[in-house]
Each structure stands twice: as structure tokens, then as C-alpha cells.
Amino acid sequence: MKSFFSILLMFICIGFCNAQTDTIKASKQIKEAPDDLKQLIKEITEEKAQKVSRDADLEIDGLIFDETKTKSGREFYDLFYRDWEAPSNAKNYSIFVAEKPYRLSTTQIQVSINETLVFQSFLQPRGDIVETLAQEAVARTQVYLQNYEAILKQLEGDDRAGSGIF
Template identity: 45%
Template sequence: MYIWSPSVQVYAQKGKIPPKTTIPKTAVQDTLRNGGIENKSERIEEKKPIEQKIRHSSQLEVDGLIVDETITKVGRDFYEIFHNKWEPPMFVKNFTILIKEFPTRGNGALVQIQVNEEIIFEQQLQPRYDIIEELAGYGVAIAAEYLENNRLQQQLDADGKRSIERF
């Protein structure tokens, strides 16, 4: 790195070649740090601990989404109540809940709850808030039970055991 100073300008006017003036490497690094620009080797070293923490691609995914695909106010009310009451079961990961609405004749609507693209709940809604609230609570219970059963089934499959039959 060269420094341009008034003495260099005098050499240039006289037609002489200016002497090379260099800055020690440590001074450049200090200047870069103080100026807000980090040294490239420092940035690489800072990323290593973060990369070591992330071991699986499943840790990079956004987990436990509740997606709203409602159209009417009735469907939106159902979604909001569901979302407010929702508390995911412990140790359950890698799931997405989709609340989908299909309009019907009159003021009603057909609402579906899908967990990981599997329909687990489908119900006709009426435009009465107390009924919407009751059905949303019922949908929360069904979704939580489905996710918990799915987690238990995955654990049994990993252990090589058969699932418990329910009647």
C-alpha cells in the first residue's frame, strides 16, 4: 500500500519517481478495524463456531408454522381463535398447519385444518362467534393430538417396535 503525501507530489512535479512508502501490515489491520471494516481472516474465523452449531438441515427450517388461507370474515375469525389457542405439544418438530377455507352458499364456510399436508379436520362454519370459538378449540385439540401421536409413532419406528393399536 502506498501513501500519497505532499513530498510525493513534489517528486512527481520534478519528474522524479517517488520513493515507495509502505505501511506495516499491523497498522493496516488496526486502521481497518477502527474504520469499521473487518479483516477477512477475522470474518472467516467468526463463522466457524456458527457453522459447527448447525449440524442438520432440519435445524435451518422454520418450524411450527400456522398458515392462513381463509377468505371470509368467518374463516378469519376461526384462524385467529385457533392461532390464539394453539400451544404446540412438547418435543414436536417439523410440522406446518394450514387452515384453509372454502366458501359455501349463504354466510357459512367450509374450514379445513391440514397438518403436514394431511387433512385432519373439516367442518362447516356458521357466522356465530360462539360456534366458531368452540370449533376452533376442538380443532386445536385434534391438531395437538395428531402431532403427539405422530411423534410417538416416529419414536416407535426409530426403535423398531410396532405401534400400539387403538380401538
Template identity: 35%
Template sequence: MKKFLYSLSLCTLFVFLSVQVCGQEDKKVNAKIESSTLENQIRLKAVVANNTTVYKELNYLLVSIKKGSGGNLSNNQQSGKFSINPGEVKTLSEISVNLEKKDALKAFLYVRDEETRTLIAKDSLELNHDLFTKKAAKTEEDAVFELKGLTIDETKTKVGKDFYDLFYLQYSQLPDKSNAAVTISEMPLRGTSGQISIQIEDKVVYSFMTNPGEDYLKEQLAASLRYIKEFNARKNLIKNEFIY
């Protein structure tokens, strides 16, 4: 019986520690678009949760793009500066849209740091996505143009943070930046190694194994910027083949 209770205590401790570690990993700012529908009216609510232990001063941008059944496009956006306390959940703004059965809707929520201007959280919502055309995509791009050059830090270690800082300083000075946010993410591997990935529009543009050497990080920085430039060039080439 004592052995059973001892084993049970160990299991309970393990579960508690696991939950605690997962909770620590989730301690960041989260953005969420909440939606509710009443008859033909859809209400979009921008909600931000500060899961960190630090007071934050941030900016938000909430954009909705509607395509009517006749093909006409309309958009609505709200933005502004806000502050949020540790552990606080705050509703920033609401947008109401009249949506018929054959209408399509896209909504985007972006949250960025007031001081560094980096994008730290985002969310999106789509209804009847298939009804959108490339013209709608162009409108969407224009609506969020002010996000050009923003970066998201999803690194987890000191090496990852060091690379992100190098990347941000160099990338922010480039005259030609991607219209989409660039995400620097890090995935821990076995032992002390890890993998850093550079993503644009959820596509991995370049990735490499971590190494604390300064010269190595600078080499990977140069390679990352080169691959980003090639990715944007290919994207623009494909875009120019379409007639809107």
C-alpha cells in the same frame, strides 16, 4: 348482427370480470425455488413475489439437504430479513450444490411475516427423492426446527379470519406445538356457507362448516386443538418405532 355483437360484448365482459376476480384471489405473497443446472452443478434461487398492494417486511429461510451416493448428508441454509414493495419480484439468495447422478437433493423455502411470525408462503424442490432415508428426513426436520409453531392463513371470509385469529392466539401459547406449519384454509360452498380445514403436512387434521357464532367458533377451536394434539401424538408414536 347487432344481437351477435351484443352477445359477444357480454361474453367479453364476463371473461374480463372472471379474470379480474381470479387475479384478486391470487393477490398474495408467493415463494418459488427456481433451479438451473450446468453440468453437475445445480443452482437454487429463492424468489419471492409480492402480489398484494401493501409494502411487506418479511423473513425467509432457504434450506438445501444433499445426500451423497455414499450415504453422507450435508445441508446448507440461508436466512434473513427483507422488505418488498407492492408488485415487486425479488431474488433473495442463491445456493449452488454439486450434484452427481446418484446424489439426492431436497430444498425448502419458507417466508414468514416479520411482525406476526406466521408462515405466509413456502415452496419445495426434490431430486432423486427415493434415495433419501429416514435419517435424511430427520436432518430436514432439524434444519427447519425454527419454523415450529408457525401458522398459515388461507381463509377467505370474515368468519374464516375470525377463526384464524382465535386459533393463532390460542395455538401460539401452547408449550407443545407441531414441528410442521399448520395451515388454516377455507373453501366456499354454495350459498353463504363454507368449510374450514386445519392441515398439517398437507393432511387434513380436522374440518368443519362455517358459522359466525362466537360460541360455535370457540367450540371448533377446542376441537381443532384436540385433533392437532392427537395427530402429533400418533406421529411421534410412529416415529419412535423406527431406529435411525
């Protein structure tokens, strides 16, 4: 007898729950948004799009990264940084000063701009040689950055693009 009442109670609860969900579904009707709200949403999305385009224009240019390992490499980096002045038309670049160990007290110094090797030389631990090489590296790097836009135009020109016809 108890099981009969528990089954009957279960069917009553199921029927009651189904009746409640039907009334909830009927009461939830989708209404169209007012014109003022549509206009506000449109203005907000346009402002966000403009902000994203302005943020994309902002970029940190001219970072110089120190990847040296020895005392003479650090001196080279310090002299390079001291003498460095970026050309006025240069943009979207980073400079990497890296050092690779070589034989005995000699190391190989490399200056790269955006992963393009611009200057490479052997570096001895003599102060006058380090200073001369740093000045030469600064001069080559500045010339490369001054001509960077012209180099890119040449690489993207018709001569390099090809027509696909052999």
C-alpha cells in the same frame, strides 16, 4: 512485391508466436503444494462440512398459515392462533388453516398438518359456533402432533413394509 513481404511478415509472426507459447509452456511447471497448505485446506473443508450439518438441524417449526377468505374464517383463524400451544415433543411441522366457500354464508374450514387433514367442519358466521370449532380444532391438532412420532413408526413398521412375497 508487397504481397510477398506481407506473406513473409505473416510467417515470421506465426513463428514468433509459436516460440513464445513453447517458452510459456516450459516455464509453467506443476509443483506440489506444501504440507502446511494441504493441512489448511483439509481443516477448512472439515469446518464447512460441520457447519452444513449444523445448519441442516436448524429449521423453523410450528408455522401457522392463514388461507381463509371470509370474515368468519378469519375469526376462526384468530381464535385458533390465540388458543394454540404446541406440544413439547412436536417438531418438523407446519399448520395450514384453509377455507373453502360452500352454500350461502356457510363455509368449510380445514386444518392440515404437513398436507395431512386433521380437522374439517362447516363454519357458520355465528360467534359461539366459531369459537367452539376453533377450540375443537386446537385440541385435535395437539393430539395429532403428540402422537405424530408414534404414527410414523406404525406406518414404517413391518406390517406396512411387506416382504415382497405373495
